[in-house]
Structures are given as C-alpha cells and as structure tokens.
Amino acid sequence: MPNFNDILILLPEFYLVAAACLLLLLDAFMKPEQRPMLHWLSIAVLLVGIYLVIAGQPSQPVTAFNGMFIRDGVSEILKVFALLSTVLVFVYAKPYLLDRKLFVGEFYTLTIFAVIGIMLLVSAGNLITVYLGLELLTLSSYALVALNRDSRLSSEAAIKYFVLGALASGMLLYGMSMVYGATATLDLAHLHMAASHTGMPHLLVFGLIFMIVGIGFKLGAAPFHMWIPDVYQGSPTAVTIFIGSAPKLAAFGMAYRLLDAGLGDLANHWQLMLACLAVLSLAIGNLVAIVQSNLKRLLAYSTISHMGYLLLGLVNAGPEGYASALFYAISYALTSAAAFGVILALARAGFECEEIDDLKGLNQRAPWAAFLMMLVMFSLAGVPPLFGFFGKLLVFQAAIHAGFMWLAIVGAVFAIIGLYYYLRVVKVMYFDKPVEGTEVHLQKDVSVRVVLSLNVLALLVLGIAWGPLFGWCQSVFVG
C-alpha cells in the first residue's frame, strides 16, 4: 500500500505538478499586462524543483509505489540537468515568444508538464511508468510544436511528429507486451532476474528488438531519425531549443532503465543492435548535415550524429560506458541549449536567423555573438579544450574498452568529417562579407545576454575542468 513516505520520495514531482496546475490557474485569471510575471514565476518554480531534487537526495537508492518509481543517483543527476536546461530554455525563449505574439502561459505549463514526464521517465521502475512518463513528455511536446498555429511549416512538423511518435509508442508497447509475455512481469527489477531464466528466450529477444526501435526513435538515432529535421525546422525556435535539450537526457534515462535495469541480461544481443544504430546515425547525421543551408536543419542532423556518439557509450554496457554516455548527454543538452540560444538571441520580429547565410559577417556586426557561436560550434565539433571534446573522448574510450575498436575508429572518422560543417559556420561568421541591407544584432534583453554568456562560458570551463562532473557521473553507476 502506498503511504506518506512514498509521497516524500516523489516530493519534487508532486511539487512540480502542483506548481504547474497553479500556474495554469494564474494564467487564466491574469490580466494580459501582468503576464510577463508568469515567466519569472515559472523559472522560480523550476529552480525550487532543482533544490528539492538535490536536497532530498537519498543516500541509498529507494523505491516508491511498489517499485514503480526509483530514486537513485542516476535519476537525480538527470533531473538536475533536465530542470537546469529547461530554465535556460525559458530564459532564451521569452523575447522570441513576445516578438511573435506566441507568449502564452501554456508554453510554460506545457513545458513544465513535459519536464515532469522526463522526471518520471528517468526514475521509472516499471514498464508502465516508462511508457506513461514517455507519453506525458511527448504529448506535451506535440502541442508545443504546434504552438504557432498560423504557420504551415509548424503544423506540418506537429502532424509528422505526432504520427511518427504514435507509431514509435506502438512499437515500444508491442515490444513491452512481448517481454511481458515471456517473463510475466512488468517490474524492471523482477524483469532483470526473470530474463536469465525465461522459458521463451526467442520471444524475449523479439520484444527487445521492438523496444530498441522505440528507444531509437526517442533518441532520434538513424534509421528512426526521419522526424528530427522537419520537427527542428518547423517548430518555433523557442520550442526547438526545448526538444533539442532536456528530452535527450530523458532518452538516455529511458535507454538506461530499459536496457540495463530491465534487460541487462540480454546485453550481448542489444550491444550489436545499438552498434548498428550508432554507425548509421554517425554516417547519416554527419554526411547529410554537410549539404544543409538551414541552420536549424543543420543542427537537427548534428543531433542525429550526436546520438550516434551517445550510443557508443551505451554499447559498452558497463558502468564506464553508462557514465560516459551520461556525461555525453549532459554535454550535448547544455551545448544544444546554447546553440539554439544564440539563434534565438539573434532573431527578432520578422527575422528568424535560420539560414547559415544570415550569419555572414556576424563578427563585424555582433562580435560577442559571433564569439559565442564559435565556441558552441567548436564544442559540438569536439575541439579541445571544450566540453564536447571530452564527451567524445570518453565515449570512444568506453567503446574501445568494450572491445568495439572498429566502432571507435568509425566514430573518430565521422567526427573529422563533421568538423567540416561546424567550421563552415565559423568561416561564414568570420571571413564572409555581410549581406548589405540586413541587420543582425544580439538581443537587448539583459537576462538573455548574461545567461547565454554564462552558458557558453560554462562549456569552456567544464571542458577544462571536466573531472568533477565526470566523477559525479561515475559515482552514480558504481555499486
């Protein structure tokens, strides 16, 4: 029976649900001129959420609601960074939303509901909680993508995302039902034990394949990546930045829960499947990104390739691999938030700053923005000493230690190919002449400027002093 202690374990989640409902009511009764207050309230809500997650961290992993919910080190670290990147999203998004008359309270509440979905997903202890957390996250995301109703591109992106997302959910559920059929349990801890002595190993592997399809879709790994470019390009940039950051942490959490906690016994089966997904993602992501002229689309293909690197860490199937993949997911979420943050900060009413050509000669017009963008691109490309470099180094190391030397070599080759399109953006900003008659400048909003600068500088600082963060990532997987 659930008791009060269970509620205490879920305090951050319950708090966020209550806060989201309250914000929803406030929004309904607020006068339009008071609405900007909602922005600061939402940020405060998330910051308190981070405090509750850290303050209530149990020394030992604990479960609540009959093992439905697990609160352990992995979920804590994922929740902290998911909440943190959502704070970044809120800060960067405000001027963009105001300029385009998209500033509605529902943007904030739906995003908070999506974050609650992430938090439930990364602490799921049962296949049902995995599925419901995922649905909460994706349903909110569908609505957010369609937020700009009058844009055809946005509606198209939302429909594509919705249909493909429903298909992926169906695949995942089918896989789960097969696994349930083979083991007669939905609980991930029981599943772990039952998987080694099931009477139907083939059915189990059959279910596993469908679950990997679901995970691949959520990560956006090739060949299940088709939705990413359209959704990234079509949705308002303020929503793209959210979809590109926090849900990647959720996807890692989901893969970890399902594959390690649930089906760790089948590691020798899923290692090779993940390796194939990784190679395909690296190849498709990096090669197709070369020909893109739209910045958001380029970042979308870059996401696909980054998910390939993340999979390299998961292929290791041991504490070292998970720690490196977690480190990679965090570095990607923060870098991606910064990349879209720069795009948002350069956009203004009537000008999206989406094309790479829009950045021509940015250095002469907004040198600080150009410098920030350069650091972000270097971090995405994996140039030392930035954050992205150590992420890549660690996943390569993990893949080599697991005996996947060839995979690490493929990864390194594609990292060098990927360098080309990131450096092209830098070249356009620094060496091309600005197009006459256009004007690009950094957003005037002080909070955006300060937080964006801090975010990008954090990439540099965490790149130089990456030890403590990686130590934290390692510590949660030991024991």
Added chain:
Amino acid sequence: MIDSNMFQLVCFYAFAAVTVVAALGVITLRNSVHAVLSLVLTFFSTACIWLLAEAEFLAIALIVVYVGAVMVLFLFVVMMLDIKQEQVREGFIKYLPVGIVVALVMLGEMLALIGVRTMHEATMGVNPATAAGMSNTAWLGTALYTQFLLPFEIAALILTVGVVAAVVLTLRHRGGVRHQQASQQVRVNARDRVRVVKMAAEVPAAPQPAPGKETTP
C-alpha cells in the same frame, strides 16, 4: 461433445484473426466509413479476447466507451465530412452491406463466447481476481488504487495535458465578437437603463416645397 480447451483455443485464434484482418481493413480501406466500421469490429473482437481472458470489466468498458461512444462520434464526423449531396442521400443503403457483415461477425463472436462460458473452463491461467475471491471489477479497482496508484495518477496528468493542449491549439480570441456579459447584466440598475432627457419642445419647421423632378410611385 467438443473438448472445451480445444474450443476456447479455436475461439481465441478466430477472434485474433478477425482483429488483425479488421485492423488491416482500417488502414487499407479507401472509404472512410468502411474504415470506421472496420475499427468497430477491431475493438469488438479485442473485447471478445479480453472476455476469454476473464477481464470482464475491461471488455465491457471497451465496448461501452469505444464502440458505443467514441466510434459513433467518429462515424458522425466521417459522415458529416462527406459533403457531396448525392452521397449523403444514398449513404445508408450504400453502407448497409458492410454494416451487416460487421454485425454478423460480431454476432458470431458473441455466440462463440456464450459457448465458451457454458463450458466453465479456464485455460488462460489462474485469474488473480478469482484467486483473491473478488469480482473482476472490485479486483481491478483495488489494484488500480493500491499497486498501480502512481501510473493511474500519471494517466490523469496526461489527460490534463490533453485538455490544455486542446485549448491552446483551438481557442482563438477574436476581436469584434459581441459577447453577453452576465456580470454587467446583473449589476444594471433601472436608472441606467432609461435616461429621461428634458428639453424644449421642438416646433416642426414649415413644409418644404416638393422638388421639381419627382418620379411617380
């Protein structure tokens, strides 16, 4: 006498086959009304499979909620969307054959279920509700509010998100629309309604001479 286990197994495969064929029909049939009817059959056959597994409450809920309410709504929408006049007129006769086929298959499934029930055999394993000495519905309620409380609450949250999303995607504040404002209507005084204006009586001006060119009515 037929072997009861055998009969139940045959029924299961028959229901499953109907479900799969009907589901394929949903996505392949060109006519949208046929597709919806096919979806009704899919739900019904699924409910029959659940009845075989002794999940009575879920089966009935599926029929009442999905077949009874959601699918009827679907049918309405699909038929309303078909705005060509001649199609609407001959709609009933045109869709009758498919409707009869669906109804007949449903009838067959129901008869088979009654057959299974009269044999009183459980081949699908031990039913947890029976083991706990409760009715299916009571057991489901107990499980939902104890063991599965958290998923139940998350599902409620998902529904909330659905409502919020529906509102944000469809609500439009249009300018220039005349609304009734009940609060102002209630607060109104008799004094505000009629204003008595005092003014000097007006003397009508002398009639003007008629204009020269006037057309006869």
